[in-house]
Amino acid sequence: xxxxxxxxxxxxxxxxxxxxxxxxxxxxxxxxxxxAFVQLGQxxxxxxxxxxxxxxxxxxxxxxxxxxxxxxxxxxxxxAAYKFQTGVKGATDDESFEFTTAVSRxxxxxxxxxxxxxxxxxxxxxxxxxxxxxxxxxEIDSSTRASANIGRRSRTNGVDYTSWNAGLSKTxxxxxxxxxxxxxxxxxxxxxxxxxxxxxxxxxxx
Numbered sequence: 001x002x003x004x005x006x007x008x009x010x011x012x013x014x015x016x017x018x019x020x021x022x023x024x025x026x027x028x029x030x031x032x033x034x035x036a037f038v039q040l041g042q043x044x045x046x047x048x049x050x051x052x053x054x055x056x057x058x059x060x061x062x063x064x065x066x067x068x069x070x071x072x073x074x075x076x077x078x079x080a081a082y083k084f085q086t087g088v089k090g091a092t093d094d095e096s097f098e099f100t101t102a103v104s105r106x107x108x109x110x111x112x113x114x115x116x117x118x119x120x121x122x123x124x125x126x127x128x129x130x131x132x133x134x135x136x137x138x139e140i141d142s143s144t145r146a147s148a149n150i151g152r153r154s155r156t157n158g159v160d161y162t163s164w165n166a167g168l169s170k171t172x173x174x175x176x177x178x179x180x181x182x183x184x185x186x187x188x189x190x191x192x193x194x195x196x197x198x199x200x201x202x203x204x205x206x
Contacts, residue, residue: 023163
């Protein structure tokens with residue numbers, strides 16, 4: 001008989017001055033992301049929704065499951081998600097599967113993390129998509145961290161680009177995390193979606 005830990009439900013809300021995904025903008029204004037999940041040991045399953053700025057949809061929802069085992073000094077994460085657009089306004093490819101893998105390791109106050117997100121058939125006109133991102137995080141104190149990342153996205157029927165970001169995050173009142181981050185890509189010539197910007201966000205975990 002397996003001795004499973006009791007399920008631990010949770011809820012999280014993120015509010016950002018600009019919606020960002022895989023290094024580029026998803027909204028022209030603020031983004032709101034509610035997320036509900038159940039934690040069962042190393043497994044987490046749940047769903048989330050977020051508003052997006054798009055001519056064909058008003059939002060993007062996802063049902064996901066993640067497995068996060070510790071292997072020696074390394075923290076691994078393996079995930080799968082079914083994504084679909086909401087408030088669809090016209091003909092579009094509005095469903096997609098996404099698979100995630102990540103590995104991180106801590107060295108004193110510094111941790112390094114590398115992640116990859118793959119979709120065999122992305123939302124919209126793009127088909128195969130791979131986004132790889134990695135970088136360090138430095139623990140300034142028990143509630144403050146500085147981090148930087150660089151990423152590369154390659155897509156079939158979509159724009160390939162390199163992205164980078166750097167910022168500070170601070171946890172206040174134990175359940176609220178504030179983040180200020182600079183984002184940019186090497187394809188700013190293609191318009192506002194790829195241009196540089198500073199994004200401020202707040203994450204509340206319940």
